[in-house]
Amino acid sequence: MVILMENKIEILDNQEIQASINEAVEEKEENIIEVNNVSMEFFLPNEKVDNLKEFFIRLVKGKMEKKKHKVLDDISFSVRKGESIGLIGHNGAGKSTLLKILTGIMRPTEGSVMVKGKVAPLLNLGAGFDNEASAKENVYLNGAILGYSKREIEHKYKEIVDFAELHDYMNMPLKNFSSGMVARLGFAIAIDVNPDILLVDEILSVGDENFRKKCAAKINELRDRGVTFVIVSHNMSQIKNLCQKAVWIEDSHMRAYGDSKEVCDKYIEYCNSLKKH
Amino acid sequence: MENKEKAPIYKEPFKERVIKKLCDAKKNANITRELVKKNIKIQYRNSVIGIFWTVLNPFLNMLVMFFVFGSILGYSDSDPTYALYLLCGNIIFNMMRGATSQSLTSLVQNRGLLTKNKISYYVFPLSNNISALVNFLFSCIALLGVMVFVHFSTFGELQGSVFSLNILLAILMLPALFLFNYGISMILATLYVFFRDIQHFYSVFLTLWTYLTPIFYRTEKLERWMEFILQLNPMYHFVQYFRNAIYYVSSTGDFLSASNNPSFGGDLLILYLIGLAFFAVGVLVYNLTKRKYIFYI
Numbered sequence: 001m002v003i004l005m006e007n008k009i010e011i012l013d014n015q016e017i018q019a020s021i022n023e024a025v026e027e028k029e030e031n032i033i034e035v036n037n038v039s040m041e042f043f044l045p046n047e048k049v050d051n052l053k054e055f056f057i058r059l060v061k062g063k064m065e066k067k068k069h070k071v072l073d074d075i076s077f078s079v080r081k082g083e084s085i086g087l088i089g090h091n092g093a094g095k096s097t098l099l100k101i102l103t104g105i106m107r108p109t110e111g112s113v114m115v116k117g118k119v120a121p122l123l124n125l126g127a128g129f130d131n132e133a134s135a136k137e138n139v140y141l142n143g144a145i146l147g148y149s150k151r152e153i154e155h156k157y158k159e160i161v162d163f164a165e166l167h168d169y170m171n172m173p174l175k176n177f178s179s180g181m182v183a184r185l186g187f188a189i190a191i192d193v194n195p196d197i198l199l200v201d202e203i204l205s206v207g208d209e210n211f212r213k214k215c216a217a218k219i220n221e222l223r224d225r226g227v228t229f230v231i232v233s234h235n236m237s238q239i240k241n242l243c244q245k246a247v248w249i250e251d252s253h254m255r256a257y258g259d260s261k262e263v264c265d266k267y268i269e270y271c272n273s274l275k276k277h
Numbered sequence: 278m279e280n281k282e283k284a285p286i287y288k289e290p291f292k293e294r295v296i297k298k299l300c301d302a303k304k305n306a307n308i309t310r311e312l313v314k315k316n317i318k319i320q321y322r323n324s325v326i327g328i329f330w331t332v333l334n335p336f337l338n339m340l341v342m343f344f345v346f347g348s349i350l351g352y353s354d355s356d357p358t359y360a361l362y363l364l365c366g367n368i369i370f371n372m373m374r375g376a377t378s379q380s381l382t383s384l385v386q387n388r389g390l391l392t393k394n395k396i397s398y399y400v401f402p403l404s405n406n407i408s409a410l411v412n413f414l415f416s417c418i419a420l421l422g423v424m425v426f427v428h429f430s431t432f433g434e435l436q437g438s439v440f441s442l443n444i445l446l447a448i449l450m451l452p453a454l455f456l457f458n459y460g461i462s463m464i465l466a467t468l469y470v471f472f473r474d475i476q477h478f479y480s481v482f483l484t485l486w487t488y489l490t491p492i493f494y495r496t497e498k499l500e501r502w503m504e505f506i507l508q509l510n511p512m513y514h515f516v517q518y519f520r521n522a523i524y525y526v527s528s529t530g531d532f533l534s535a536s537n538n539p540s541f542g543g544d545l546l547i548l549y550l551i552g553l554a555f556f557a558v559g560v561l562v563y564n565l566t567k568r569k570y571i572f573y574i
Contacts, residue, residue: 042572052474104395107568121394128390132319141315144307145394147300173322
């Protein structure tokens with residue numbers, strides 16, 4: 001009897017292991033973003049040597065040893081297809097750096113990143129704009145940077161202008177635009193990309209009330225279409241609304257990772273406890 | 278978080294990687310085209326005659342130099358072709374100057390784009406070089422005008438005509454000059470990211486470089502050791518080749534066809550060797566720094 005029981009347990013164990021292996025394999029296949037033990041080191045800004053005099057002085061003094069600052073330390077998470085993830089934490093915690101690594105702008109010092117599909121970075125609206133060029137030229141340039149051919153941009157041009165509601169201003173140099181108008185144009189271009197993954201850095205609240213509603217509607221539309229969002233935001237309700245998962249990064253370490261509601265609540269709790277002191 | 282094994286590095290299959298490379302190349306070509314368009318449009322925006330400045334500018338510059346060096350300092354030696362001599366040297370040197378000095382700051386200037394998007398940074402020096410080439414082609418209109426002027430003013434004085442098929446030989450050198458400029462541009466743009474002093478150094482160096490290049494003086498009048506030093510300057514070869522291809526006056530006072538000159542093939546080879554060498558160094562610098570520059574920009 002005892003032997004039978006033991007056997008049964010063993011069989012159960014085996015089945016469980018098999019199931020978990022299957023799950024892991026499936027997960028591996030479905031994951032659209034995988035971040036494995038990523039660490040990132042920077043030189044501290046004041047330690048940077050960017051002129052020759054400094055360089056030679058340091059060389060002579062033998063002070064070229066590098067003081068490094070860890071911006072990200074051992075971050076791991078994964079996102080499945082159709083899921084979205086929010087990155088939360090205080091300013092300077094390393095969230096934007098993580099987005100830059102996901103975009104491929106920076107390479108992590110350690111660890112690996114796997115991103116499948118077309119990625120559209122929305123890291124800063126209008127960051128790539130040239131103030132001297134007209135809005136139209138900027139649309140074409142930005143479109144090219146996002147990976148469109150000339151014909152595709154021509155095709156999308158009207159849609160972009162319609163969305164930004166800037167019909168009368170397209171031939172004006174961008175320096176004459178208000179910051180709200182610039183943000184609207186930037187959002188209209190970026191959102192029209194049809195990406196698999198959209199990396200968003202605190203930009204979901206641009207323009208006036210009307211435009212904001214339009215943006216929210218567009219984002220919901222994209223979400224329903226199955227676009228994966230990676231969002232950096234300080235707006236917890238937004239993260240809870242859009243994302244299934246969240247990562248809380250504090251002082252370059254991963255403090256919490258999991259269900260977005262739980263992580264956000266933990267973060268809010270932590271923030272409140274800080275305020276009391 | 279206990280298991281701290283090394284995560285396997287994700288590598289795409291070969292075919293996907295090739296497709297990705299091709300897509301990147303196409304994307305970069307698109308970006309470069311839009312940047313060139315923008316550069317050229319912005320250059321003369323809000324000016325009344327717009328793009329015609331590209332033609333007028335080298336011409337007016339030539340007139341100033343003609344007045345200073347030709348009339349006041351007497352370099353022209355009452356030579357009817359001196360205007361052409363000046364212009365040939367000037368537009369070649371200005372193409373190099375324009376391309377390199379604009380590229381120098383291009384990475385830092387486009388910091389906003391580079392830190393927020395995944396772009397290969399070489400598109401910025403490349404677009405500046407193409408813009409400089411386009412500007413050069415426009416200034417060739419001014420060159421053509423001066424050639425017409427020289428053609429009529431030397432009529433009867435010199436045998437033959439300044440117009441001949443040699444102009445084709447001048448076109449042959451342009452790819453070599455482009456590679457040379459692009460190589461220098463890449464080196465300077467990258468250096469500037471790491472050492473901001475380069476900008477000040479280079480502006481002084483350009484002045485020196487202008488004087489070390491036979492733009493307004495004749496090399497035949499220099500002593501041998503001086504000419505030897507000048508020959509270490511790559512721009513010496515580009516300027517001399519271009520000028521000799523556009524027009525060549527023999528000691529007997531004839532316009533000579535450059536194709537009669539047996540050393541042209543060898544000269545061209547030297548230009549291409551120089552161009553390729555600098556281009557190779559530029560590519561090397563790019564590959565050495567493409568992962569690091571983002572932290573310094």
